[in-house]
Amino acid sequence: MKDATAQTIYLKDYQVPEFLIDKTHLVFDLNDEFCRVRSSLSIRRNPESQSSSSPLFLHGGAELELQKIEIDSAVISETDYQRTAEGLIIDQAPDNCVINIEVLIKPHLNTTMMGLYKSRTMYCTQCEAEGFRNITFYLDRPDVMSEFTTKIIADKQQFPILLSNGNPIDQGDIENGRHFATWHDPFKKPAYLFALVAGDLSVVEDSFTTCTNRNILLQIFVEEKDLNKCDHAMLSLKNSMRWDEQTYGREYDLDRFMIVAVDDFNMGAMENKGLNIFNTSAVLANPKTTTDAAFQRVEGIVAHEYFHNWSGNRVTCRDWFQLSLKEGFTVYRDSQFSADMNSPVVKRIEDVVYLRTHQFAEDAGPMSHPVQPDAYMEINNFYTLTVYEKGAEVVGMIHSLLGDEKFRQGSDLYFSRHDGQAVTIEEFVGAMEEVSGQDLKQFRRWYKQSGTPVIDVTSHYDPEAKTYNLTFEQSCPATPGQSQKKPFVIPIKFGLVGADGRDLPLNNQGDQSMVFSLYETSQTLVFENLQQPPVPSLLRGFSAPVKLNYNYSSDQLAHLMANDSDGFNRWDAGQKLSLQVLNKLIEDAKAERELVMDQQLIKVFKSLLSDHSLDPAMVNLMLQLPSEAQLHEQAEIIYVEAIHRARQFARQSIATALEQQLASTYQRLTETQDYAPEANQIGRRALRNCVLGYLMKVKTVGPELAWQQFNNASNMTDKAAALSALVNCETAQNYATQALKAFEQDYCDETLAMNLWLQVQATSQLPEGLERVQALMEHSAFNINNPNKARSLLGAFCSANPINFHNKEGSGYEFLQQQIIALNALNPQVAARLVTPLTRWKKLPEPNCQLMRDALQQIANHKGLVKDIQEIVTKSL
Ligand code: PHE
Numbered sequence: 091m092k093d094a095t096a097q098t099i100y101l102k103d104y105q106v107p108e109f110l111i112d113k114t115h116l117v118f119d120l121n122d123e124f125c126r127v128r129s130s131l132s133i134r135r136n137p138e139s140q141s142s143s144s145p146l147f148l149h150g151g152a153e154l155e156l157q158k159i160e161i162d163s164a165v166i167s168e169t170d171y172q173r174t175a176e177g178l179i180i181d182q183a184p185d186n187c188v189i190n191i192e193v194l195i196k197p198h199l200n201t202t203m204m205g206l207y208k209s210r211t212m213y214c215t216q217c218e219a220e221g222f223r224n225i226t227f228y229l230d231r232p233d234v235m236s237e238f239t240t241k242i243i244a245d246k247q248q249f250p251i252l253l254s255n256g257n258p259i260d261q262g263d264i265e266n267g268r269h270f271a272t273w274h275d276p277f278k279k280p281a282y283l284f285a286l287v288a289g290d291l292s293v294v295e296d297s298f299t300t301c302t303n304r305n306i307l308l309q310i311f312v313e314e315k316d317l318n319k320c321d322h323a324m325l326s327l328k329n330s331m332r333w334d335e336q337t338y339g340r341e342y343d344l345d346r347f348m349i350v351a352v353d354d355f356n357m358g359a360m361e362n363k364g365l366n367i368f369n370t371s372a373v374l375a376n377p378k379t380t381t382d383a384a385f386q387r388v389e390g391i392v393a394h395e396y397f398h399n400w401s402g403n404r405v406t407c408r409d410w411f412q413l414s415l416k417e418g419f420t421v422y423r424d425s426q427f428s429a430d431m432n433s434p435v436v437k438r439i440e441d442v443v444y445l446r447t448h449q450f451a452e453d454a455g456p457m458s459h460p461v462q463p464d465a466y467m468e469i470n471n472f473y474t475l476t477v478y479e480k481g482a483e484v485v486g487m488i489h490s491l492l493g494d495e496k497f498r499q500g501s502d503l504y505f506s507r508h509d510g511q512a513v514t515i516e517e518f519v520g521a522m523e524e525v526s527g528q529d530l531k532q533f534r535r536w537y538k539q540s541g542t543p544v545i546d547v548t549s550h551y552d553p554e555a556k557t558y559n560l561t562f563e564q565s566c567p568a569t570p571g572q573s574q575k576k577p578f579v580i581p582i583k584f585g586l587v588g589a590d591g592r593d594l595p596l597n598n599q600g601d602q603s604m605v606f607s608l609y610e611t612s613q614t615l616v617f618e619n620l621q622q623p624p625v626p627s628l629l630r631g632f633s634a635p636v637k638l639n640y641n642y643s644s645d646q647l648a649h650l651m652a653n654d655s656d657g658f659n660r661w662d663a664g665q666k667l668s669l670q671v672l673n674k675l676i677e678d679a680k681a682e683r684e685l686v687m688d689q690q691l692i693k694v695f696k697s698l699l700s701d702h703s704l705d706p707a708m709v710n711l712m713l714q715l716p717s718e719a720q721l722h723e724q725a726e727i728i729y730v731e732a733i734h735r736a737r738q739f740a741r742q743s744i745a746t747a748l749e750q751q752l753a754s755t756y757q758r759l760t761e762t763q764d765y766a767p768e769a770n771q772i773g774r775r776a777l778r779n780c781v782l783g784y785l786m787k788v789k790t791v792g793p794e795l796a797w798q799q800f801n802n803a804s805n806m807t808d809k810a811a812a813l814s815a816l817v818n819c820e821t822a823q824n825y826a827t828q829a830l831k832a833f834e835q836d837y838c839d840e841t842l843a844m845n846l847w848l849q850v851q852a853t854s855q856l857p858e859g860l861e862r863v864q865a866l867m868e869h870s871a872f873n874i875n876n877p878n879k880a881r882s883l884l885g886a887f888c889s890a891n892p893i894n895f896h897n898k899e900g901s902g903y904e905f906l907q908q909q910i911i912a913l914n915a916l917n918p919q920v921a922a923r924l925v926t927p928l929t930r931w932k933k934l935p936e937p938n939c940q941l942m943r944d945a946l947q948q949i950a951n952h953k954g955l956v957k958d959i960q961e962i963v964t965k966s967l
């Protein structure tokens with residue numbers, strides 16, 4: 091685990107595997123102090139490999155206690171193989187043989203949550219990307235695909251449920267109160283999709299009839315106390331299965347589909363064939379304990395993992411540089427699904443806010459990399475916003491360039507041609523190119539060039555000729571390892587909005603919206619017969635992951651907000667207006683000038699609150715000022731305090747000016763129906779809680795409302811919103827203390843709700859934030875070994891509480907540095923992700939800049955730093 095000199099792996103060095111494993115037989119003998127793993131591998135030399143005499147290399151971590159190796163039933167001696175830090179070299183492996191290996195591992199001591207480990211009382215596995223090599227010696231690379239049979243043996247009372255991939259083929263009792271189960275997965279798969287679970291679990295069952303009338307057993311395994319939190323995931327699963335048949339023509343293949351919920355998990359969930367393993371936070375949901383946001387996250391992640399069965403499992407990745415082949419495509423698919431299940435515009439806006447805030451920041455920082463990276467030290471560091479979110483945007487652009495029909499044809503061709511194969515991004519793009527007849531050569535740069543492209547748009551209206559010109563210029567900032575960029579192909583969906591608010595015809599066919607492909611550095615469009623200069627509505631639906639600049643006046647933005655036929659751009663015009671106002675306030679705050687609120691924004695917000703015909707979900711989104719994190723992303727230099735003060739001032743001014751409208755909106759949206767996590771209700775609750783947030787700025791009114799809401803809330807969405815409002819309000823600290831206590835009493839047995847309780851406090855913007863977090867680390871609800879808890883308290887404080895984290899003494903940085911070192915030895919993946927806020931040091935002014943750098947340097951100096959952290963720290967310094 092501890093690497094002195096981590097080496098870099100390059101895409102250009104890819105070689106096909108020298109050996110293949112046709113069949114894999116595994117036996118897991120689970121005991122309290124160890125697990126005996128026996129494997130039987132049918133190995134043969136790969137006919138496609140150039141080298142015909144190379145020794146057999148199997149990956150395997152240092153923690154594997156090797157007991158025995160047999161080749162074709164003959165035990166081989168220690169002189170016949172070599173153990174290295176990375177695995178096992180067997181010199182004289184025949185071209186065709188069966189190798190039996192026996193190892194001992196200690197899952198109960200495994201804190202990394204990779205390989206086989208224990209979560210509370212159950213055993214589970216996580217093998218992506220390279221966890222299988224911590225279970226046994228193997229060709230642990232995604233282009234080695236094998237048919238797995240797995241036998242699990244364990245104590246029957248402690249572990250009545252024994253699961254692995256595929257179908258159960260045998261089970262029975264054996265001596266000493268033990269039992270076994272054997273599973274067989276008929277589909278060849280790479281080791282990263284292997285899974286095993288053993289535990290005392292309860293199950294919720296349902297079934298699904300596929301489009302060809304096959305009956306699929308659906309099972310969700312949870313701890314008994316969580317049986318009442320599975321309905322939403324089950325419904326989401328059935329919806330996903332139907333949707334993938336209808337939208338992509340993809341039918342489920344095995345006879346059963348299982349989900350297991352585990353409390354200790356590094357990521358959201360994992361798409362193991364037929365046996366998905368989920369973080370409890372990504373599967374459990376109940377109105378009493380779960381917020382709307384968490385309900386929607388469950389729906390999205392259940393869909394995401396299910397969709398991987400085709401985009402990821404049936405067609406998998408050749409190597410980890412192709413990660414976005416499965417992740418970008420699958421995120422795109424799950425976002426389409428969520429859009430269809432809820433509101434497409436709302437989903438699009440949420441995705442874009444996320445992308446702009448986090449992916450743009452990543453792409454502008456020291457870890458910036460292309461959607462298809464060309465080098466990595468630790469692959470776990472490349473499960474990134476760029477690979478996932480930007481990767482999904484790139485697939486979306488292909489969709490919009492090809493149109494619905496061709497995109498579906500391309501997807502069909504990709505799945506049918508490569509079913510059962512491990513392929514590259516090139517195969518995906520190639521299929522799209524082939525069905526459409528479009529040349530995507532230049533488009534492929536989206537996969538190879540990092541950085542967020544910038545488009546500067548200027549316009550010119552000629553009143554004599556009645557012509558209107560739009561000139562688009564693209565550029566892309568330098569990123570690590572890429573100083574020069576070639577132009578991208580950028581689909582820009584746009585329209586021209588007339589003075590009457592209607593879209594003007596753009597051509598002789600009368601099109602009101604068009605997709606223009608910008609492929610040169612600079613291109614100009616000319617429109618004729620325009621009686622007046624229009625207001626351009628650019629990048630409708632956010633048709634490309636770029637930053638687009640056009641010098642709008644505030645009147646033009648107000649015009650777009652009121653009239654744009656594109657819902658996304660109506661919202662975006664509001665964001666641009668808010669940004670203009672905030673940027674001015676930030677300048678003033680920095681220069682310590684008096685802050686004066688812009689009245690146009692107030693006017694616009696007033697009309698939004700007064701127009702009851704508008705969709706509450708949209709009004710909520712429009713009333714949200716860009717977050718501090720987003721303001722940090724778009725700032726050249728991050729003046730944390732000025733940004734915080736400016737934004738708070740704007741919120742205060744809005745609240746004071748619109749108190750009446752806010753209060754009546756709050757009353758109007760009081761829910762009378764029973765709770766349901768559906769789009770309409772979610773939108774109403776979101777707006778009501780947004781309005782409550784503003785009202786907190788109005789003395790006594792807000793605190794009283796929030797206190798009432800906290801006590802009367804029938805669901806966690808309203809309860810948590812009220813709690814957060816109180817905790818963040820200086821004048822409501824009495825209530826806040828009581829509310830925190832009451833919450834703790836009511837939910838002390840609900841792990842996920844208690845994580846929310848930690849998070850609300852970790853993100854409180856009131857002074858002494860660090861002291862609060864340090865005190866909470868002693869609370870029984872906290873445990874640094876649990877990734878969800880580490881994220882809820884430490885992660886939330888360091889990445890979502892800038893005003894406290896970036897204090898001028900640097901104590902926030904020192905604190906983070908200590909936590910990273912503590913986690914270094916426990917859980918490299920969680921530790922590495924915590925480093926992110928420090929990597930942005932170059933954007934902060936002194937003294938913070940130097941203090942952050944010092945903290946990074948301290949981490950770098952630590953002996954025994956895992957390569958996950960080494961890579962990020964080295965690249966950042
Ligand atoms: N492949 C998982 C997903 O995106 C993510 C994951 C990666 C989970 C690595 C665990 C470990 O669905």
Ligand code: ZN
Nearest residue numbers: 394398417420
């Ligand atoms: Zn995924």
